[in-house]
Amino acid sequence: MxxxxxxxxxxxxxxxxxxxxxxxxxxxxxxxxxxxxxxxxxxxxxxxxxxxxxxxxxxxxxxxxxxxxxxxxxxxxxxxxxxxxxxxxxxxxxxxxxxMYSLEGRLRPRYYVVKFLKENGLLSRNRDYYSAVKITEKEFVEKFICPHKEAAPHLAKDYAAACKDEVPTRFRFT
Structure with a gap:
């Protein structure tokens, strides 16, 4: 007691x-x-x-x-x-x-997507990183990948690779 x-x-x-x-x-x-x-x-x-x-x-x-x-x-x-x-x-x-989230499976891949979208003018610069991290995988894909299929047809494949701890060339920022 x-x-x-x-x-x-x-x-x-x-x-x-x-x-x-x-x-x-x-x-x-x-x-x-x-x-x-x-x-x-x-x-x-x-x-x-x-x-x-x-x-x-x-x-x-x-x-x-x-x-x-x-x-x-x-x-x-x-x-x-x-x-x-x-x-x-x-x-x-x-x-x-x-x-508490996985660094390799969630934090880093979603950061790469958000950064890629911002740097290519496909996402508002003031979009909050946490809003991309806290949502489910399905919601993330619907909100951050699917709307950009035409402008960034490689995005889904690059995101999938990043989730496997690979960094696609398009996600390497200087």
């Missing part, structure tokens, strides 16, 4: 309110982690994403499983989203679900 009370206190201390729908997910994320491990993971999130304690609380309250992800898992996503895509850490705080 003490372990449960400790986990509940830990989750509330991270900023996940007891009545929220994410509370049970946060409990599951911390249930088998020591207090030291949780503290280390919080510190790692702060360092890697340049987040404050409050920002970590916001991100964890939206995606509690962040606490159970490995440093390597988060590192690769941090590098990609901040360095390559150019997202601000504050942007990611409010959309931490994107950190």
């Amino acid at each position: 003490d372990r449960i009370r400790t986990a509940v206190a830990c989750v509330e201390g991270l900023g996940v309110p007891r009545g929220s729908r994410m509370f049970k997910h946060a409990l599951q994320a911390v249930a088998f982690l020591s207090k030291d491990k949780i503290t280390a993971n919080v510190e790692h999130l702060k360092k890697m994403f340049r987040w404050s304690d409050a920002e970590v609380g916001i991100a964890v309250s939206k995606a509690p499983k962040l606490l159970s992800r490995t440093k390597e898992f988060l590192h690769f996503r941090s590098e990609f989203l901040i360095s390559e895509v150019g997202l601000e850490p504050a942007y990611i705080v409010y959309r931490p679900a994107m950190l």
Whole structure:
């Protein structure tokens, strides 16, 4: 019973309110982690994403499983989203679900498609990256691939290749 009370206190201390729908997910994320491990993971999130304690609380309250992800898992996503895509850490705080998606199967291929479409004038420059990432595969194809069949007939094939972790020539940007 003490372990449960400790986990509940830990989750509330991270900023996940007891009545929220994410509370049970946060409990599951911390249930088998020591207090030291949780503290280390919080510190790692702060360092890697340049987040404050409050920002970590916001991100964890939206995606509690962040606490159970490995440093390597988060590192690769941090590098990609901040360095390559150019997202601000504050942007990611409010959309931490994107950190849970597959880098090779979703984040990178969809980024390539969106960037290709923007650079070729086929998509509004101010289109939000997260709007392309959060939708289902079917919706993504319907909204970002199908409308451009004539202007970019190779796009579906290039996207499929990118999903297999291959980078088609048309997706290599300088």
